[in-house]
Amino acid sequence: MGEPPDRRKFLTCGLGGVLGLAVVGPAVSLVVAPARGRSVTSPTEPLDVGDAGMLGPTWRRVDVVAPEIRDAWVTQKNVVLGAAFIRKGQKVEALSAVCPHLGCPVSLEQDSFLCPCHNSRFGKNGEQGAGPARRGLDPLPIAVVDGRLRLTWVQYKLDTAARVKV
Numbered sequence: 001m002g003e004p005p006d007r008r009k010f011l012t013c014g015l016g017g018v019l020g021l022a023v024v025g026p027a028v029s030l031v032v033a034p035a036r037g038r039s040v041t042s043p044t045e046p047l048d049v050g051d052a053g054m055l056g057p058t059w060r061r062v063d064v065v066a067p068e069i070r071d072a073w074v075t076q077k078n079v080v081l082g083a084a085f086i087r088k089g090q091k092v093e094a095l096s097a098v099c100p101h102l103g104c105p106v107s108l109e110q111d112s113f114l115c116p117c118h119n120s121r122f123g124k125n126g127e128q129g130a131g132p133a134r135r136g137l138d139p140l141p142i143a144v145v146d147g148r149l150r151l152t153w154v155q156y157k158l159d160t161a162a163r164v165k166v
């Protein structure tokens with residue numbers, strides 16, 4: 001004589017549900033866990049941009065490369081974040097090569113800077129000149145550590161007169 005059918009059905013469904021959770025739970029956790037972790041989409045630590053010995057009193061353009069960028073599921077190595085202009089006069093200075101108008105790359109002319117996208121011009125120290133950009137080029141923190149240039153990549157809100165970090 002067997003168990004009543006309702007009880008058997010209940011036990012079968014209950015056992016199936018527990019087994020299903022045991023399998024699906026870890027799988028869902030595996031997929032969702034990275035999204036709950038810390039994403040690094042732009043490094044906040046200073047980045048090495050070269051030998052300090054290369055600097056002189058005139059601006060020089062350098063690429064700013066992050067050794068590693070992490071998103072929830074993806075890790076990329078040696079990601080070019082943008083570029084900066086650096087020089088050494090009384091002190092070492094750096095300017096972002098991102099145009100503060102709408103973010104195009106700014107180029108260095110003889111003694112000034114030009115953004116070709118909408119013809120914004122900047123003076124020899126990066127100050128605002130002609131064109132639609134509402135502020136000068138953005139300064140970036142830079143230091144010399146053990147003879148190496150260590151630059152902190154900072155992004156600012158575009159098309160504003162005030163410098164607001166994003």
Ligand code: FES
Pocket residue numbers: 099100101102103104115116117118119120131132133
């Ligand atoms: S993006 Fe540089 S002038 Fe518009």
